[in-house]
Amino acid sequence: MKVYKFKNIIMTENSFPVLFGSEIKTIEVNLKKIASDFWSMKYTKGKVKCNVLYKIFYKLIFNPVGRKLLKKKVNKNKCIGCERCAKICPVNNIKVIDGKAKIGKKCAECFGCIHWCPKQAVKINRNIKKTNQYHNKHVKFKEFNR
Numbered sequence: 643m644k645v646y647k648f649k650n651i652i653m654t655e656n657s658f659p660v661l662f663g664s665e666i667k668t669i670e671v672n673l674k675k676i677a678s679d680f681w682s683m684k685y686t687k688g689k690v691k692c693n694v695l696y697k698i699f700y701k702l703i704f705n706p707v708g709r710k711l712l713k714k715k716v717n718k719n720k721c722i723g724c725e726r727c728a729k730i731c732p733v734n735n736i737k738v739i740d741g742k743a744k745i746g747k748k749c750a751e752c753f754g755c756i757h758w759c760p761k762q763a764v765k766i767n768r769n770i771k772k773t774n775q776y777h778n779k780h781v782k783f784k785e786f787n788r
Contacts, residue, residue, distance in 0.1 A: 703751060712766055714755060716743045720763035727755035727764055730786045758783060 678684075702708045716727075723741035728734075735746040736755060743763065745755070755764045757775045 709749075712749075712751060714745045714749060714764050714766055716745060717763045717765060718742050720761045722761055722763075724760060726758050726760065726783065730754040730758050730783070754786075758786075 703712065721742045723738050723743070725738045725743075727743050727745075728736040728738050731750075731754060732752055733748050733750045735748045735750070737744050737746070743755075745764075756766065757777065759775075762772060762775070
């Protein structure tokens with residue numbers, strides 16, 4: 643698959659329930675222009691801007707050590723085999739085998755499995771509490787079903 647265009651867009655945090663007002667306002671102000679540019683296939687010349695923190699984060703996460711630190715684990719005692727994690731995974735990295743979730747090695751680090759597990763069975767180095775999970779109030783799980 644070829645990538646024909648790209649655009650530098652400020653995104654809000656999508657993994658943790660921390661939304662900063664200024665980020666949201668910036669996105670809201672530019673949303674119509676961004677959508678218009680996208681659908682009209684407008685090409686913007688120049689380099690894609692990337693902030694320093696993103697570059698550091700990217701290098702830390704997508705290397706063998708970072709992958710190991712962020713490796714998702716399934717608590718087999720908590721997992722009920724509901725398949726929510728498998729359905730929400732954008733890269734089909736999770737399979738339910740013998741009634742328990744099994745996480746593969748191609749994780750996209752979206753954390754959907756952690757945030758949507760009804761029993762908090764998916765974790766990274768520590769158990770997840772219900773209060774650590776975030777669901778956008780405008781998005782229902784059934785919208786993710788494939």
